Amino acid sequence: MAPKAKSKRRFAFTLHLLSHVIGFLWIAPIVALLVLNYKKHVIGASIWCPRGKCNAEAYGDNAISKASKLDAEDHNILGALQFVSKGLEVWFMVVATALVYDVALFLAKSSNGLPIGYLFTHLEFGDLRNLVNPLLWTSPIPHGNLMPSKPSGTWKLYLFALLAAFLTILTNLMGPATAVLVLPTLQWVDTAHKADQVFGSFAASSPPTGDTVFPGCNDTQQLLARNYSCTSSVSGPSMDNWLSQTLSTVAQWSQNHGDLRIGTTQEGDVQFTVNATTGDLVWIPSRQVLRSLSRDYDKLFVYVTGQLPKNDTVQQNQPSFNNSLQTYLQREGPSLGLQADCFSGDVVVRKLAEDREVRCLDGWTSTDDTNYTKCYRAGTGWGESNQVAGFFLGDAPKRANETYMRIYSSDKATFYNSTNDFGSHIQRCMQEDAQDCDWDSIFNVPLDLDLRNTSVNALVTEHESPLNGSSRIWCEAIVYNAFPTYTLDTTAATNPLSLVVLNHLPAETDKSFNKTPIAVSPDWVLAAWSVANNGTVDRSREIGKELARVIPSLIGVAEMDEPTSDQLEFIFLHLYTMSQTLSLINYSSSNDTAAMDAAAKAKDKGRPVLNTWTTLRVWAYGLSGRTAKLGVVVTMMGCVCVLLRLFLSVSLRIRHEHTTVELFVAALEHQPTREFDNLDDEAKMAKVRYIMQDGHGRPKFISERAYSSSLSGGIPTP
16 A cells, blocks of 8 residues: 555544544533533522622622622623533534444445435435435335345445434434533522421410410419410510501502502511411411521521621531522421301300300301301310300400400301201200200211311300390301421512411312311410400500400491491401411420431321421522423433444444545546436435445445446455
8 A cells, every 4th residue: 555545544544533532522511511410500699600609699788789780690601601502512413423424434335335315414414304305215225227136234224314314303402402401590499408396286275385485474373374464565566466457458448549458467587477378278377487487587697697606507507598699498387277257146055064055156157158057065064175265355344345255165066057957956955944955966966078177176256245135246267287388588679578478388179188177275365365364455455446346336237248347357357366366376396306207207297397498599500391301311312322433433443534525526436337227216316326445545436236246256345
């Protein structure tokens, strides 16, 4: 071989080897991107965060202007990353072209040859129209007088066609695939969930005790005497605050200035409201959980302001909150759901003993609008959970003429109307002279399905006035429990009131929802009002004065299609009274590690492990979406193509010795040997196979038929 030819071959081999190196170098950034996305790498408040530090000042006065500045920078960087993505796409196109070209040359040098329709496939496969090009799929099929003397290798040509079609799809998907992996997205990223405590039980059925529930109420004897006036320093202003907001929203509504709005109140450094978005239930946050969340908020504040000591474990274990655009504090905790309804009707009382009576109130309406009289067991003679309490609204010296609020918890209730008493015969037994009444059986008769849940553990409030005899406005509260997530957006620009919201609340139709109501002691209502049992909420408190005015005017008034301002005011105040009551109820818990591990293994829905974590608004990589997963599949297939090319080069000894220009010149130099006679159809001409040979350093084409017929003459096969 001439020195010039040897030099050319060495140069071609060097280029061939360099093309493999370039292919492997493409794998490096792809693997890096896959790792970043798989590990959900967090960048920070901006895409451009040198060393992971870019303070968004989300807690300062300039939060909005700082966010706007970061957004402008992010826009520029996202544009630059688009060019990076395009570069990776073009890079892979080079690798794929080399793979198609290598396989085509290998087939051209084989004894079966390469159809002329595949000669420039490496230049055409990137166009999607190649998929519907008939020549791609028909060229391997021998036709008529084009049939080779030894028809074999056709399946190899079909594999080549499939490879070209596959790479057509892959190269056209590679651009968006790399873009999905290269471009980070603005995401909500959770920090690790930390088990904080395991829930024990609510203290709802027992009267409140101790200063753990009410700071400052450490007089045990006072609490045992059912005097809760010690809560007035905190609970009193809170109740009056509910009243102010009620009067304001009702006034706005009555003057057509706005819709009715739910009010808020404060606990620690956060505020909360009732959640009335899940069916008929109103969910009340627990102040005990809110106090814990408030402490979390305080720790966050001292952290972001740099006031936390360097050796504090909180600082060591928390991420950089300053490196996020927004921070949500999350804490799982118990919440009480309230189903509250108020009715107007008369009461009939059958006193069976000093501590045991049955109270029947009419006007109760079921979900299908059927009217019933509902009868409750009241008094501890029925059981410890059947407690009774009450207080007056108005002036203590004149309380005999003032409105009285009678509150009692009832473990069981039953119903009757003029056509149905469910077989209990309670209507007869409510007569004073009725004998032989089995009260236990009466309150255990089977009820219709829609009445059962409201027949146990009801908390009833009767509003009575001496001016109205046996007529009442009475309200029933059925209480459920759940374990939602308490969420606090700590950014002042988006949540200036530090309002806590409840997420992941169960719907009443959820299988996981505990449909058994819990018992609530009426003493919790006394604590909410900061009053002693049978005490007086006098007119010096605006809420007592307002309710004392509203209630007598509503007793005996039929429900109207369009409620009056007084009716709306009463509904709101009753809702807020129950909200205040339920928010005060504390619960037991344990933060013992062994107890939490045991509860996690038991998976008891009634005693769950309660977690805390933080959700950050940051730029990050991830594989959360379907497009990201498609991007992973496409880029991994690209890596497979790089390795496939190396495998074929080594196993088949493919050498990249000739350029496209050389092939084109060889095609022009070829003298046909009548292989195109009588072929006027492009599809037939594309089926003509040629074998490529080395003619003194330059490629040379020989038709397959000529090659096969000359084998006997000693022409060597490639």
